[in-house]
Amino acid sequence: MSSVKHPMPEQPAHERRRNFSEVELGYDEATAQAEAARCLQCKTAPCRQGCPVEINIPAFIKHIREGSYLEAIEEIKTKNNLPAVCGRVCPQEDQCEKLCVLAKKGQPVGIGRLERFAADFARNRPPRKTAPPSDEPAGKVAVIGGGPAGLTVAGDLARLGYKVTIFEALHAPGGVLMYGIPEFRLPKDIVRTEIEELKQMGVDIVVNAIIGKTFTIDELLQEEGYDAVFIGTGAGLPHFMDIPGENLNGVYSANEFLTRVNLMKAYRFPQSGTPVHIGRRVAVVGAGNVAMDAARTSLRLGADTVYIVYRRSEEEMPARQEELEHAKEEGVEFRLLTNPVGILGNEQGWVKGLECIRMELGEPDASGRRKPVPVPNSNFILDVDTVIMAIGQGPNPLVQQTTPGLAVDKRGNIIADESGKTSKEGVFAGGDIVTGAATVILAMGAGKKAAASIHEYIQNKRKRDRN
Amino acid sequence: MYIIKEKRELSQGVKLFVMDAPLIAKKCRPGQFVILRIDEDGERIPLTIADFDRKAGTITLIFQEVGNTTRQLGMLNVGDSLLDLAGPLGTATEIEKFGTVICVGGGIGVAPLYPIARAYKEAGNTVISIIGARNSALLILEQEMAAVSDELIITTDDGSKGRKGLVIDPLQEILVQKTVDRVMAIGPVIMMKSVAKVTRPHNVHTLVSLNPIMVDGTGMCGGCRVSVGNKNKFACVDGPEFDAHLVDFDGLMARQRMYHDYERGSKRCGGDCACHQ
Numbered sequence A: 001m002s003s004v005k006h007p008m009p010e011q012p013a014h015e016r017r018r019n020f021s022e023v024e025l026g027y028d029e030a031t032a033q034a035e036a037a038r039c040l041q042c043k044t045a046p047c048r049q050g051c052p053v054e055i056n057i058p059a060f061i062k063h064i065r066e067g068s069y070l071e072a073i074e075e076i077k078t079k080n081n082l083p084a085v086c087g088r089v090c091p092q093e094d095q096c097e098k099l100c101v102l103a104k105k106g107q108p109v110g111i112g113r114l115e116r117f118a119a120d121f122a123r124n125r126p127p128r129k130t131a132p133p134s135d136e137p138a139g140k141v142a143v144i145g146g147g148p149a150g151l152t153v154a155g156d157l158a159r160l161g162y163k164v165t166i167f168e169a170l171h172a173p174g175g176v177l178m179y180g181i182p183e184f185r186l187p188k189d190i191v192r193t194e195i196e197e198l199k200q201m202g203v204d205i206v207v208n209a210i211i212g213k214t215f216t217i218d219e220l221l222q223e224e225g226y227d228a229v230f231i232g233t234g235a236g237l238p239h240f241m242d243i244p245g246e247n248l249n250g251v252y253s254a255n256e257f258l259t260r261v262n263l264m265k266a267y268r269f270p271q272s273g274t275p276v277h278i279g280r281r282v283a284v285v286g287a288g289n290v291a292m293d294a295a296r297t298s299l300r301l302g303a304d305t306v307y308i309v310y311r312r313s314e315e316e317m318p319a320r321q322e323e324l325e326h327a328k329e330e331g332v333e334f335r336l337l338t339n340p341v342g343i344l345g346n347e348q349g350w351v352k353g354l355e356c357i358r359m360e361l362g363e364p365d366a367s368g369r370r371k372p373v374p375v376p377n378s379n380f381i382l383d384v385d386t387v388i389m390a391i392g393q394g395p396n397p398l399v400q401q402t403t404p405g406l407a408v409d410k411r412g413n414i415i416a417d418e419s420g421k422t423s424k425e426g427v428f429a430g431g432d433i434v435t436g437a438a439t440v441i442l443a444m445g446a447g448k449k450a451a452a453s454i455h456e457y458i459q460n461k462r463k464r465d466r467n
Numbered sequence B: 001m002y003i004i005k006e007k008r009e010l011s012q013g014v015k016l017f018v019m020d021a022p023l024i025a026k027k028c029r030p031g032q033f034v035i036l037r038i039d040e041d042g043e044r045i046p047l048t049i050a051d052f053d054r055k056a057g058t059i060t061l062i063f064q065e066v067g068n069t070t071r072q073l074g075m076l077n078v079g080d081s082l083l084d085l086a087g088p089l090g091t092a093t094e095i096e097k098f099g100t101v102i103c104v105g106g107g108i109g110v111a112p113l114y115p116i117a118r119a120y121k122e123a124g125n126t127v128i129s130i131i132g133a134r135n136s137a138l139l140i141l142e143q144e145m146a147a148v149s150d151e152l153i154i155t156t157d158d159g160s161k162g163r164k165g166l167v168i169d170p171l172q173e174i175l176v177q178k179t180v181d182r183v184m185a186i187g188p189v190i191m192m193k194s195v196a197k198v199t200r201p202h203n204v205h206t207l208v209s210l211n212p213i214m215v216d217g218t219g220m221c222g223g224c225r226v227s228v229g230n231k232n233k234f235a236c237v238d239g240p241e242f243d244a245h246l247v248d249f250d251g252l253m254a255r256q257r258m259y260h261d262y263e264r265g266s267k268r269c270g271g272d273c274a275c276h277q
């Protein structure tokens, strides 16, 4: 048996760097079965410990191996409402696949790729009819934010017979899946289909509803008759560096840049109404997944040269290995140990250069990573006309500011325990709004736990009220 | 779906819609705005809530046709609907009894000014309003403003109505004559900038409502950032009203021009299509 994962076919780098179609093409049936055959069907299934939503991994892989793909997806969906999404964007190397026994001697089973295969296979079949629960609902729950955390809570509670309403501030649910992660990594049709299935389970989605403005949490609980509220508002507040020139035309936050392109489809301007500016030479500041997405998107919009500017070295880059490699193959250039100190503009107020300073690695800091320190007198100017800041996001404060009694930490994240309980009765939270920017699957894992504890909370309350 | 209940043309290229929007009508306060999208391919654009009727569940929007989206909007009629209407957004105006308040409105800026002036008046302030336009045909909401003001002064650039000149001329005179407790100015950036310049030496607390380019309107993109007192603020959540004496108006004007060339090249309805000929 092969000690490496079956590779997944992908668009060649020189072609894909100029289009928005999906980069990775997925397994065909034969490859999926061959990959499934690598799984040892371990009794203890250590891989499962690595999956925050606890998918029964060997069970679904066995179905694939036997060619029962619909059974495979049924198995996955008992735990995960967004398998086509997770199969694509989960950092599997840090989750399920990290704990796979095969990883000790060679490469782990391609669990994510198999999950994706099953989900894509089922996507082309008519969806299974799940009639919305007809009898008296178990309770009414409001979910704030339609990202992975909120969608998971909604799905789990709907399955338990609750009437769930998701309130989403934007015009489309999905959170970062819709506005952040680009089409070429996660086609928006796939996100839409998975959300459509939730609607068929009876979940209501109210878009254009900004909680804190359109409604407050207290109103939902006291006037609108909700038994509990889940807050999954994410980490949507973009950080800037506070360096001179950041307000010049041609400087974007990664959020704005990616929102214009993904949610507003600016790559189809003028058929779509929203423009995006892309220069010939782009500098993306930061080296996480968000930065890689911004850099690769810039290439696809037609930029000649795209730099990643990062103050540490390659070793410390937070992006997934796969994303980093894809970016390199597509021609993104890396300016490491380099930190911006200012953005230069022309008379019309447009970016004409990024002034940087060279860095070197000093002593390890609190996070254990070696701290970058500037090399004196090493300033130089990177010749660019667009700068995209991808240096992280914080919590949007709208809900916290308008919800008395809801405790937040000093960064502004909502404080919630393991089960999603906050300091306010009947209010639960999870995902990036609690942890700070993390991953899709961690947000979903938090959603699962919160759904269970909301269920327990409402049922206990009902019992108390009856007595 | 958000249905257009009423449509009027206030002056050339300036239209008024009464929109069915019960949730927004219930909550909105003067100074707040909405973000709308006409159709699936549409841009998200912000418009101020120029009036509201909580009982009828409606809000009033007044807009000037300046580009693709506003022109496309102007072609819609009663019974048509918008795909998206989100709000109320932004921080509401601080309304208290301050004493004497001057409300200065230029062009389309009179629309967002009207509910604010009315609220000042209802709170017991003496309200002096100065509204201006290039010519008399472009003046809007004259009667409405008169009804909520103790005194209404009109200026036009060409003298076709009221005083000939700019809104800052009467403003300057009043500031010399009496104590003014607050000034609220809404209009073109260049007008707001000159109002700030006029009130600064008199030390009158002056507010302006800014209109940078926005996308989400919820604090998520940072595209609406403006420098206020040398600090970056997101106009959609921290504003849109700011202390006029701290705003970097030149920076705002430069950023508003960001997509100028793109908009001109846009082939979506820009008024050059068959329906406009």
Ligand SMILES: Cc1cc2nc3c(=O)[nH]c(=O)nc-3n(C[C@H](O)[C@H](O)[C@H](O)COP(=O)(O)OP(=O)(O)OC[C@H]3O[C@@H](n4cnc5c(N)ncnc54)[C@H](O)[C@@H]3O)c2cc1C
Pocket (backbone or CB within 6 Å): A089, A090, A091, A144, A145, A146, A147, A148, A149, A150, A167, A168, A169, A170, A173, A174, A175, A176, A177, A180, A181, A182, A209, A210, A211, A212, A232, A233, A234, A235, A236, A258, A289, A290, A293, A396, A398, A399, A430, A431, A432, A433, A437, A438, A439, A440, A441, A443
């Ligand atoms: C560009 C980018 C690429 C990424 N790539 C990956 C990846 O490859 N793999 C991975 O695992 N993770 C990735 N992540 C991280 C991942 O997307 C997030 O960790 C995850 O989406 C968090 O989910 P969430 O549900 O907590 O919040 P979000 O996805 O942020 O969703 C929050 C939702 O709440 C809405 N909302 C906010 N405030 C309000 C309000 N007041 N009222 C109503 N609605 C509100 C927002 O509009 C949004 O739709 C990436 C993130 C970005 C930005």
Ligand SMILES: Cc1cc2nc3c(=O)[nH]c(=O)nc-3n(C[C@H](O)[C@H](O)[C@H](O)COP(=O)(O)OP(=O)(O)OC[C@H]3O[C@@H](n4cnc5c(N)ncnc54)[C@H](O)[C@@H]3O)c2cc1C
Pocket (backbone or CB within 6 Å): B033, B043, B044, B045, B046, B047, B048, B049, B062, B063, B064, B065, B066, B067, B068, B069, B070, B071, B108, B111, B112, B210, B211, B212, B213, B214, B215, B240, B256, B257, B260, B263
């Ligand atoms: C808080 C706020 C309240 C506003 N209230 C009103 C109002 O009550 N009535 C009114 O007529 N106008 C109002 N505006 C301005 C209005 O949003 C713009 O005129 C409109 O977006 C122009 O779109 P367009 O496609 O027709 O024109 P475009 O051709 O796209 O642009 C014309 C000019 O409008 C500005 N603009 C373009 N897109 C946006 C955007 N998404 N957000 C903000 N500005 C943009 C730019 O400066 C541009 O140069 C407001 C703006 C803000 C930020």
Ligand code: SF4
Pocket (backbone or CB within 6 Å): A050, A051, A052, A053, A054, A055, A057, A080, A086, A087, A090, A092, A095, A096, A097, A111, A112, A115, A441
């Ligand atoms: S959801 Fe993510 S962590 Fe769980 S099995 Fe799938 S790829 Fe692995």
Ligand code: SF4
Pocket (backbone or CB within 6 Å): A038, A039, A040, A041, A042, A045, A046, A047, A048, A057, A058, A099, A100, A101, A102, A109, A111
């Ligand atoms: S640990 Fe690896 S080999 Fe074992 S069951 Fe899980 S996926 Fe299969």
Ligand code: FES
Pocket (backbone or CB within 6 Å): B213, B214, B215, B216, B217, B218, B219, B220, B221, B222, B223, B224, B225, B234, B235, B236, B237
């Ligand atoms: S419009 Fe996006 S942050 Fe204000």
